[in-house]
Amino acid sequence: MKRRTFTSLVAGMSLAAGMFGTTAMAQDNMRIALVVKALGIGFFEAAAEGAEEAAGELGNVEIIYTGPTDTTAEGQIEVINSLIAQGVDAIAISANDPDALVPALKRAMDRGITVISWDSGVAKGGRQMHLNPSSTPLIGNTIIKLAADHMPDGGEVAILSASATATNQNAWIEAAKEVLPNYDGVDLVATVYGDDLSDKSYREAQGLMASYPNLKAIIAPTTVGILASCQAVTDAGKIGEINVTGLGLPSEMAGCVDSGATKSFAIWNPIDLGYSATMLAHAIANGAETGAGAEIPMGRMGSVTLDDTGSAAMADPFTYDSSNIEQFKSIF
Amino acid sequence: MKRIFASRELLLLVAIALVLGIISSRFPAFITLSNLAAVFNDTSPLILLAIGQMIVILTKCIDLSVAANLALTGMVVSLINISAPGLPIIVTLAVATGFGACLGMFNGILVWKLDIPPIVVTLGTMTIFRGTIFLLTEGKWVNSHEMSDTFKAFPRTELLGLPVLSWFAIAAVILFTIVMTRTTLGRAFYAAGGNPHAATYAGINVGRTQFWAFTISGALAGLTGYLWVSRFAVAYVDVAGGFELTVVAACVIGGVSIMGGIGSVPGALLGALFLGIIANALPVVNISPFWQMAISGGAIIIAVVLNAQANRTKGRVILKRAEHAT
Numbered sequence: 001m002k003r004r005t006f007t008s009l010v011a012g013m014s015l016a017a018g019m020f021g022t023t024a025m026a027q028d029n030m031r032i033a034l035v036v037k038a039l040g041i042g043f044f045e046a047a048a049e050g051a052e053e054a055a056g057e058l059g060n061v062e063i064i065y066t067g068p069t070d071t072t073a074e075g076q077i078e079v080i081n082s083l084i085a086q087g088v089d090a091i092a093i094s095a096n097d098p099d100a101l102v103p104a105l106k107r108a109m110d111r112g113i114t115v116i117s118w119d120s121g122v123a124k125g126g127r128q129m130h131l132n133p134s135s136t137p138l139i140g141n142t143i144i145k146l147a148a149d150h151m152p153d154g155g156e157v158a159i160l161s162a163s164a165t166a167t168n169q170n171a172w173i174e175a176a177k178e179v180l181p182n183y184d185g186v187d188l189v190a191t192v193y194g195d196d197l198s199d200k201s202y203r204e205a206q207g208l209m210a211s212y213p214n215l216k217a218i219i220a221p222t223t224v225g226i227l228a229s230c231q232a233v234t235d236a237g238k239i240g241e242i243n244v245t246g247l248g249l250p251s252e253m254a255g256c257v258d259s260g261a262t263k264s265f266a267i268w269n270p271i272d273l274g275y276s277a278t279m280l281a282h283a284i285a286n287g288a289e290t291g292a293g294a295e296i297p298m299g300r301m302g303s304v305t306l307d308d309t310g311s312a313a314m315a316d317p318f319t320y321d322s323s324n325i326e327q328f329k330s331i332f
Numbered sequence: 333m334k335r336i337f338a339s340r341e342l343l344l345l346v347a348i349a350l351v352l353g354i355i356s357s358r359f360p361a362f363i364t365l366s367n368l369a370a371v372f373n374d375t376s377p378l379i380l381l382a383i384g385q386m387i388v389i390l391t392k393c394i395d396l397s398v399a400a401n402l403a404l405t406g407m408v409v410s411l412i413n414i415s416a417p418g419l420p421i422i423v424t425l426a427v428a429t430g431f432g433a434c435l436g437m438f439n440g441i442l443v444w445k446l447d448i449p450p451i452v453v454t455l456g457t458m459t460i461f462r463g464t465i466f467l468l469t470e471g472k473w474v475n476s477h478e479m480s481d482t483f484k485a486f487p488r489t490e491l492l493g494l495p496v497l498s499w500f501a502i503a504a505v506i507l508f509t510i511v512m513t514r515t516t517l518g519r520a521f522y523a524a525g526g527n528p529h530a531a532t533y534a535g536i537n538v539g540r541t542q543f544w545a546f547t548i549s550g551a552l553a554g555l556t557g558y559l560w561v562s563r564f565a566v567a568y569v570d571v572a573g574g575f576e577l578t579v580v581a582a583c584v585i586g587g588v589s590i591m592g593g594i595g596s597v598p599g600a601l602l603g604a605l606f607l608g609i610i611a612n613a614l615p616v617v618n619i620s621p622f623w624q625m626a627i628s629g630g631a632i633i634i635a636v637v638l639n640a641q642a643n644r645t646k647g648r649v650i651l652k653r654a655e656h657a658t
Contacts, residue, residue, distance in 0.1 A: 040470075164621040193621040197573060198564040200611070203374060207615025210361060231476070231565050235488065255476030255565065329477070 029062045032281050033083045034274060035076060035093040036067035037120065042251070042332035044094070047119075047274030051092075054278035057299055061282060064088060073097035080104040083113075090114035090281040095122045102126035114285040118277040121311065128290045129306055131277055133268030135313035136168075139221070139247070140175020142266050142317045144183055146245040147217035150263045154185015155216035158208045160229055160246075162196040162222040172221050189215070194225045201228035209236055220246035226265065230256035250320050250328035257325045269318035270332055276301045276314050340587035340638070344602040348609060355613040362613060369494060375608025376501035377402075377563075379601055380556045381575070382582040383508050384549030386600040389583055391542045392525040392592030393450035397439060398553040399575035400461035403567075405432045405557030407465045410474040410567040417480035424483065424558060432554010433547050435461065440543035440550075450542070458576070465569045476565035487559045497559055504552065509597045521545060525592025581628070582607050585635040594639075606631065 034051045036044035048065040055061040064083070068075020073096045083091055084107060091108055095101050095117055105115045105126040115122075118131040134142075147157045159176070161169045173191060180188055189212050194201025201224055208215060209232070218233070220226035226248040233242050239261045248256075248265045256262040279298035288296050290310060297303040304312035320328060356363045381398050388395040409428050412419065435457070442453045476484065487497040494502075512518035523531040524541040531538055561567040586603025588595030607628065614624045 190618070192615060195621075196570075198566060198571065199374075199377075199560075199575075202564060203612055204615045206370070206374075207612070210367070211359070211616050211618065227476075227566050228564060231563075252473055252475045252566070258477060 029060055030058075030090070030282065030285060031062045031064060031086075031088045032090045032092060032278055032285070033064040033066060033088045034278065035079055035083070035091055036065070037094050037096050038071040038075075039067045039069055042330075043270045044274075046270035046331040047094075047277070050271035050274030050276075051278040053271070054275045054282070054299060058279075058282055061278070063278065068096075071096050073100035076101055077104045080108060084108050084111055087111075088113060090116070090285040092116050092118055092277040092281045093122065093127075094119035096120070098123045099126075114281055116277065116281050116284060118280075119273060124309055128284055128310065129280065129296075130309070130311040131273070131280060131304065132311055132313045133273055134315065134317050136171045137175045137178075138313060138316050139172045140177075141179045142319075143172065143219050143221050143246055144176050144179055144186065146264055146266055146319065147219050147243065148183045148186050150243050150245075151186070151216045154183075154187065156187050156189045156212055156214050157217040157219055158190040158192065158212065158215060159188065160201060160204055160208070160218055160220040160222075160225045161191060161193050162225060164193045166196075166222075169221060176219075194220075194222075194228060196222055196224040198224060198228045201225045202232045205229040205232035206236070209233070209238065209242065215242055217243045217245060220244065220248075222246070223248050223252060226262070227252060227256065230259075230261045233261050234259055247317065249332060250325055251330070251332060253320070254325050254329040257320070257322055264319050264321040266317035266319045268314070272301055272318065273314060275299065276304075280304070341596070341598050341602055343638070344586065344599070344606060348602065348606055351606070351609055351613070355609075355617060358617045359613075362616060369498070371609055371612045372501070372605070373495050373498045374612055375604055376497045377556045377560055378578065378582055378604040378608055379501040380504050380552050380559075381549075381579040382586065382600040382604040383504055383597055384552035385579045386583050386586070386588045386595050386597065387508070387512075387521055388450075388542075388545045388549045389580075389588050389590060390521045390525045390592055390595050391538075391545045392528065393443060393542050393545060394454065394580065394590075395436075395439065395546060395549045396451065396454040396576050396580075397435070397458040397461055398549060398579055399572040400458040401432055401435045401550055401553040402557040402560055402575070403569070403571040403573075404435065404461040404465050405554040406561035406571055407468060407474065407557075407567045407569075409558045410479060410561050411468065413480055413483045414474065414478050417483070421482060421486050424486075425555065428558035429551050429555045432557060433551035435554065436547045436550015437543070438550075440546035443546065444539035444543040447539075462569060469569070471569060474561070474567040479562070479565060484562050484565050487563045497563060500555070500559065505597055505601050512597055517541075517544060522593055527593070578607060581632050584639065585631060587635075587639060589639055603635075 034048055051063045055063045066079055068079055076096055091113055098121055102123050102125055105122060109115050115127045116129050117127045119133060121130040159173055161173060192204040194204045205218060205228060208218060218229045220229050226244060226246045230244045233239060233244050239259060244262045245265050247267050249267060253262060253265055276298045280296055283296050284290055292306055292308045295303050295305045301315060306312050352363055361367060385395055385398060405428050408431055409424055439453055439457055442448050443450050487495060489496045491499055520536045520541045523536050524538045528538045582604040583600055585606055586599035588599060610628060
């Protein structure tokens with residue numbers, strides 16, 4: 001009991017000190033902490049790069065790139081507590097748990113720190129806004145567009161998903177079906193499920209090629225599926241006839257792009273994500289409104305409009321092809 | 333007893349022919365020779381694992397760690413390939429088989445020397461092996477552009493019209509048919525599972541026999557691990573997730589008794605082929621994914637019922653003369 005009072009006293013003192021520090025520092029430098037799920041992950045290193053880019057544009061911003069060493073909520077709470085103690089101006093976090101971080105982040109907001117979440121969100125009470133990398137309609141549109149871009153005369157396409165019960169996959173596929181009429185001549189002939197298993201996805205891709213001899217593209221909005229389809233198309237000697245596209249990671253897809261089985265694919269760009277999160281944190285710390293319907297600018301990425309839950313979608317997934325795969329394959 | 337085996341295999345052949353007939357009525361191209369060869373090639377990993385699993389099940393054990401063993405060995409050879417891309421394929425094969433065998437021996441030692449129930453041992457090692465992959469890679473994938481071309485090309489290389497992957501399955505079927513029917517070790521597997529007490533009196537060390545069963549299963553899983561990651565050109569933690577159950581299912585459908593002592597290499601082969609044909613046919617006959625699971629599940633239940641029937645007849649054998657007398 002005694003010790004607890006003592007620690008809270010110390011914490012209070014350091015906090016007070018921190019707050020004085022903040023006010024003194026805010027005049028010359030705004031300090032924005034980019035908190036990630038865990039250090040040492042290529043995706044987040046790239047996001048930090050984007051954050052630095054934003055800081056460079058804004059001028060008087062210092063980025064503190066930090067996070068726990070493993071992807072745990074406890075680790076992130078420690079990091080948040082130390083950031084509160086340091087008195088940073090804003091925290092932009094990709095959360096390991098939507099709920100567990102809420103009390104710590106609330107404490108931060110009580111101290112006047114701007115808190116936003118990005119990539120992986122925090123529950124509504126624990127942040128001022130959440131930045132999604134993309135949105136269901138944007139992803140649905142992108143995966144069809146990727147296929148349509150490389151078939152000027154239209155043709156048959158098929159979707160190879162993860163499991164038939166995967167919520168996000170199904171939402172994307174629904175969104176894709178909705179935009180289908182906008183793409184003339186693109187004919188979605190089948191949706192099959194590879195369960196995110198290499199062997200099953202491979203077989204399903206083989207099945208698609210056997211059932212639809214005129215197939216022009218396989219769209220796989222899942223990393224296992226797109227790789228397995230790419231391998232199946234390569235093994236069937238149909239590179240050039242069938243374009244495998246969808247969502248994948250550059251490091252995993254480099255081989256498929258090199259072989260030509262995949263002309264282009266998409267995934268959110270972590271650099272843009274870190275950049276946008278920093279821009280938003282900066283704008284909100286400088287007093288931008290965060291109510292529903294509020295529009296907040298984010299530099300070269302345009303602006304976002306918040307919905308009822310205080311979330312917003314950044315942009316279309318970023319397209320990768322032979323021109324930029326070399327640059328990104330070492331990043332994530 | 334021999335007649336039961338024969339009839340079971342015949343029954344499976346009929347079932348396979350029937351399934352092929354139904355499929356060809358909906359999708360004629362399925363039964364072309366080239367497609368059947370492709371189906372066999374796709375089923376080869378399952379055949380390799382099913383043979384190993386059959387031997388383990390014969391000795392009244394079960395090896396749930398085969399898929400995890402496959403994934404770990406696949407990852408290990410992939411990592412070796414990244415650091416030493418020039419390594420001859422024969423060395424990779426030896427490393428894969430040897431490493432897999434070591435993992436199998438680990439299972440075997442625990443079952444033999446510590447007398448822990450095999451289901452618990454392999455459930456544990458299954459998690460350990462998958463966890464080890466994560467520790468080795470921190471969840472990162474080994475992707476096709478990181479693997480050397482020879483490493484990826486080997487299982488696809490055509491030899492007398494069939495890919496090397498298929499030849500491995502054929503070789504394993506021949507080798508283990510001989511081992512199971514013509515060697516003392518092979519007969520010991522049957523004895524150790526069929527009647528452990530009698531086997532002990534006959535001078536067979538049941539524990540050591542089980543140890544060798546696990547070692548063989550591990551070696552086959554390791555070998556398959558390399559073939560798998562090179563075929564799909566990717567290695568990650570969840571490679572072949574849940575595949576151990578497909579392997580057990582192939583054995584059960586192939587007439588291998590979960591109680592031990594009954595089973596044959598041709599049975600395991602046909603069981604694997606049955607599942608392989610269904611898995612390859614369902615995508616082309618355009619059936620909902622939920623039905624696919626139901627059909628595989630139905631086949632397993634039918635097989636188990638048939639197995640139970642077979643076991644019951646076996647129990648009556650001793651009383652046959654008494655039965656006739658009444």
